[in-house]
Amino acid sequence: GAVVSQHPSRVICKSGTSVKIECRSLDFQATTMFWYRQFPKKSLMLMATSNEGSKATYEQGVEKDKFLINHASLTLSTLTVTSAHPEDSSFYICSASSAAHGLAKNIQYFGAGTRLSVL
C-alpha cells in the first residue's frame, strides 16, 4: 500500500516551453503533497507543500509564478515549470502524506522522480 506514481520519469524540452509533472497517490487519499528539487550530488530541497483544494505554500526563494502547483483532488497534484530555462534542469520528486486512518500523518511516500532537461 501507499504507492505514489510520478509521471513522466524523464522529459527533455526546449527553453521557453512549459512542462507539467504529475504526482498521483494510487491507493490512498493524499491530503498533503510535497514537491522537492534535487541538484546533482545534493540533498532534496523542499519547494512547496500543497493541501487538496487550497493554494500551495512555497518555501523561501522558490518562485511561485515559475513553479505552478495544483492539488485539485485527493489523489493528484501537478507541478508546472513555466517558461523553462536550462537552469531549471534538475531532478524533481513528489511525495504524499495522509491524515486518513491507517497511514501516519507524518510519513511521506515518495514518487520515483522526474528528470527535467531544458535545452
Next chain:
Amino acid sequence: KQEVTQIPAALSVPEGENLVLNCSFTDSAIYNLQWFRQDPGKGLTSLLLIQSSQREQTSGRLNASLDKSSGRSTLYIAASQPGDSATYLCAVSNDYKLSFGAGTTVTVRA
C-alpha cells in the same frame, strides 16, 4: 531551521565489511527520522523509519539507532554487498516537513 548533516560524504569498503553511516540534526523536536536509499538517477526507497519515541529499528542487515537528545542517528549495514552501493539519505520530520541530509555515497568493492 532544521539542519541535517551526514558524515562521511562518501565511503568505499570491500565486500563483507560492516558499514556505519552517521546523521546529525540540530533541532531535537522531531516526529521521526527516516533512512532512504537512492540509486543513481532514481527516486527514494525507504529503508527504516524510527519514531521519536523509539531508540532503534532493524530490518534484515540494517539497523538504525536514534539518540534524539544528542541529535544523532546511525545506520549500520552488516556484511556489505556490492548491491548495497548507493547513496543513503537521512531525513528528519518536524511539523510534517522533512529535512534531508546531503547523503553518504557508498561503494562496496567486490
